[in-house]
Amino acid sequence: MLRQLLSIAVLAKATVLSAAAAGPDPEQIKNLVTFGDSYTDVNHHSDGGIVWPVFAAQDGNFSLFPYGKSGATCSNSLTPRPYLSVFESQLPTYFAAKANGSLGALLPNETIYTLWIGTNDLGVGQLLTGGQASGVTVVDTSICAVNWVQTLYNSGARNFIFQNMVPLETTPLYSADSYPNKYWTAQRNTTEWSVFMKELTTAGNAIARLQLQLLAPTLDGAHLGFFDSHSLFADIYKNPQLYLNGTAPLNVTGAAHSCVYELNESTSGKAVCTTANGTDQDSFLWYDELHPSVQTERVVAQAIADAIRRKSENWITWLQ
Numbered sequence: 001m002l003r004q005l006l007s008i009a010v011l012a013k014a015t016v017l018s019a020a021a022a023g024p025d026p027e028q029i030k031n032l033v034t035f036g037d038s039y040t041d042v043n044h045h046s047d048g049g050i051v052w053p054v055f056a057a058q059d060g061n062f063s064l065f066p067y068g069k070s071g072a073t074c075s076n077s078l079t080p081r082p083y084l085s086v087f088e089s090q091l092p093t094y095f096a097a098k099a100n101g102s103l104g105a106l107l108p109n110e111t112i113y114t115l116w117i118g119t120n121d122l123g124v125g126q127l128l129t130g131g132q133a134s135g136v137t138v139v140d141t142s143i144c145a146v147n148w149v150q151t152l153y154n155s156g157a158r159n160f161i162f163q164n165m166v167p168l169e170t171t172p173l174y175s176a177d178s179y180p181n182k183y184w185t186a187q188r189n190t191t192e193w194s195v196f197m198k199e200l201t202t203a204g205n206a207i208a209r210l211q212l213q214l215l216a217p218t219l220d221g222a223h224l225g226f227f228d229s230h231s232l233f234a235d236i237y238k239n240p241q242l243y244l245n246g247t248a249p250l251n252v253t254g255a256a257h258s259c260v261y262e263l264n265e266s267t268s269g270k271a272v273c274t275t276a277n278g279t280d281q282d283s284f285l286w287y288d289e290l291h292p293s294v295q296t297e298r299v300v301a302q303a304i305a306d307a308i309r310r311k312s313e314n315w316i317t318w319l320q
């Protein structure tokens with residue numbers, strides 16, 4: 001009898017849980033609020049054109065509220081940089097704007113929040129070269145990013161997309177056959193950098209995913225998507241013909257705007273630059289040694305818009 005009651009209770013719980021389907025309804029979302037670094041900064045971007053939030057807002061017909069800032073890390077208390085980090089600047093700016101009414105109603109059920117962070121936390125000057133606060137590791141930066149979900153949830157937000165880190169070891173800056181460039185001109189072992197970046201991005205992504213899987217069931221009434229930028233960029237790298245459409249030979253290893261410096265030269269010194277012009281640019285995965293090209297931004301935007309509109313689950317997993 002007890003066993004029967006128990007199994008009925010378990011069944012009832014399972015039914016309740018499955019009643020709220022994972023992911024938002026196709027027509028539900030009207031507003032897109034974006035957080036992150038230069039990959040997401042609509043004003044000071046480094047891709048030579050338009051970044052993904054602008055394209056995604058067009059593709060999905062969303063009103064855009066962009067908070068991502070160039071140079072940002074998750075938190076300056078972990079990885080200090082003189083830029084507008086998510087926790088010390090972007091979130092406070094958003095909360096201030098929400099509080100003074102300048103954002104309008106921004107209904108929680110019609111608004112989705114995105115975060116794409118980590119490139120600067122892990123990169124030159126921080127985890128890669130030891131510039132982080134004492135004792136900080138990729139575990140801390142990953143948990144920081146996941147805490148962005150909880151922080152916004154506590155403020156009433158209910159829809160989230162967490163974009164994981166791209167395979168940074170394939171950027172011209174961190175690849176094994178890298179060259180002195182505007183981000184780093186000092187002597188280094190490029191093989192070791194590439195190996196270490198692969199460890200950092202892969203491990204950081206795995207930690208974030210596991211943490212998000214633990215967090216998701218505790219977020220009553222929320223939707224939380226894990227957007228796999230890592231796999232998307234790896235696929236562009238492997239099958240560029242499916243994504244890149246410029247008029248130059250397809251190029252996933254170089255940059256549309258590459259600048260080669262002398263070893264040990266100042267990063268503000270003179271460099272030998274090669275620039276792909278016009279429609280040639282859409283043949284490149286990377287715009288410069290660290291940033292995606294405009295065509296890559298378009299690909300990301302379409303994938304995000306399709307995920308929110310529920311046209312495709314190719315690169316997203318709805319955890320809740």
Ligand SMILES: *[C@@H]1O[C@H](CO)[C@@H](O)[C@H](O)[C@H]1NC(C)=O
Nearest residue numbers: 027028029030107108109110
């Ligand atoms: C969101 O909630 C408000 C009321 O809380 C409701 O009026 C509106 O229809 C909802 N929007 C969607 C897309 O369900």
Ligand SMILES: *[C@@H]1O[C@H](CO)[C@@H](O)[C@H](O)[C@H]1NC(C)=O
Nearest residue numbers: 029030031060061062063110
């Ligand atoms: C785009 O969104 C606006 C505001 O939510 C809505 O009024 C309009 O009908 C939408 N347009 C299309 C083509 O869906």
Ligand SMILES: *[C@@H]1O[C@H](CO)[C@@H](O)[C@H](O)[C@H]1NC(C)=O
Nearest residue numbers: 093094096097098100101102
């Ligand atoms: C509201 O706050 C935001 C963010 O701090 C600020 O940029 C904006 O000027 C403020 N608007 C008003 C009307 O106070």
Ligand SMILES: *[C@@H]1O[C@H](CO)[C@@H](O)[C@H](O)[C@H]1NC(C)=O
Nearest residue numbers: 188189190191192193194195
């Ligand atoms: C760079 O690091 C790799 C891997 O540790 C090593 O095999 C190689 O000898 C190093 N190259 C130089 C020039 O030190």
Ligand SMILES: *[C@@H]1O[C@H](CO)[C@@H](O)[C@H](O)[C@H]1NC(C)=O
Nearest residue numbers: 249250251253254255258274
């Ligand atoms: C890719 O672009 C870089 C930078 O312009 C160039 O050096 C390299 O030769 C190109 N690679 C291919 C395969 O076209």
Ligand SMILES: *[C@@H]1O[C@H](CO)[C@@H](O)[C@H](O)[C@H]1NC(C)=O
Nearest residue numbers: 185186187188262263264265
């Ligand atoms: C670059 O700087 C390093 C460290 O200061 C030094 O060992 C190396 O000889 C320099 N190389 C060149 C080409 O200037």
Ligand SMILES: *[C@@H]1O[C@H](CO)[C@@H](O)[C@H](O)[C@H]1NC(C)=O
Nearest residue numbers: 248273274275276277278280
């Ligand atoms: C792109 O345009 C610039 C400026 O006109 C020119 O110097 C450069 O050679 C062009 N690049 C290519 C690959 O033709």
Ligand SMILES: *[C@@H]1O[C@H](CO)[C@@H](O)[C@H](O)[C@H]1NC(C)=O
Nearest residue numbers: 245246247279280282295298
């Ligand atoms: C490549 O495709 C995008 C749409 O994804 C389009 O906007 C762009 O103009 C295309 N580029 C070229 C050179 O045809």
